[in-house]
Amino acid sequence: MDIHDLVAHCDQLLDARSGRDFGPNGLQVEGRRSVRRIVTGVSACVELFERARELEADAVLVHHGLFWDGRPRELVGSQYRRVAALIESGMHLVAYHLPLDRHAEIGNNALAARRLGLYSVEPFAEYQGAPIGYRGRYPEAITASELVSRCRALFGQEPLAFLSGPEKVGSVGIVSGGAAGELHAAIAAGLDAFLTGEPAEWVMHVARESRIHFLACGHYATECLGIQALGGHLAERFGLDHRFVDLPNPV
Secondary structure, three states, X not given: OOHHHHHHHHHHHHOOOOOOOOOOOEEEEOOOOOOOEEEEEEEOOHHHHHHHHHOOOOEEEEEEOXXXXXXXXXXXXXXXXXXXXXXXXXXEEEEOOHHHHHOOOOOHHHHHHHHOOOEEEEEEEEEOOEEEEEEEEEEEEEEHHHHXXXXXXXXXXXXXXXXXXXXXXXXEEEOOOOOHHHHHHHHHOOOOEEEEXXXXXXXXXXHHHHOOEEEEOOHHHHOOHHHHHHHHHHHHHHOOEXXXXXXXXXX
């Protein structure tokens, strides 16, 4: 299919033009080919583009694109090498950041909530006036150690956990990636636990003093779900071949 038709569908599906973000969503680098095979990955980098080229991909879809507010605009150093790898291969680059965090069906946070067994899942934690995370409840409260075990199984790595909340966990808020600051939103909402990707130095004491569980499950790990789901959706909807390239990052 034509890349512009693919991007138009993703834009509409993810409501990509609403709300503010830290960089452009949609087509970031235009390639030369019609799209038959797509590769998805979490973060744009030379290694991902080289793997995609080996897989004969026509387009690469990522959660973390190449262009960000406040970053240098010059195409030098690693940024040049990344763009050059795309142009030399003729592949397109498409990126969706916050739209892929907040989506109710294929977003990182909604998917995590459901796969962790939460019910009554609803939007949670706002950025620029729009919710980006999700919260939910367990029909029967589970132990904090069971929540850690479920996170370990889902995200494939050991969470950094400050288990300072109640013995039984009945409610959990989730905001993937670098969202330690949303711990305050979880406290204000009276939740038993808050899950994100990266920690911050201050969260341990705040969690203890507020009697809430805090789990940092990895920025990369918590943001694998949505981009894989988007690739699967496009494959099913348009008959495209989809491959997810996993480049594990412990952060």
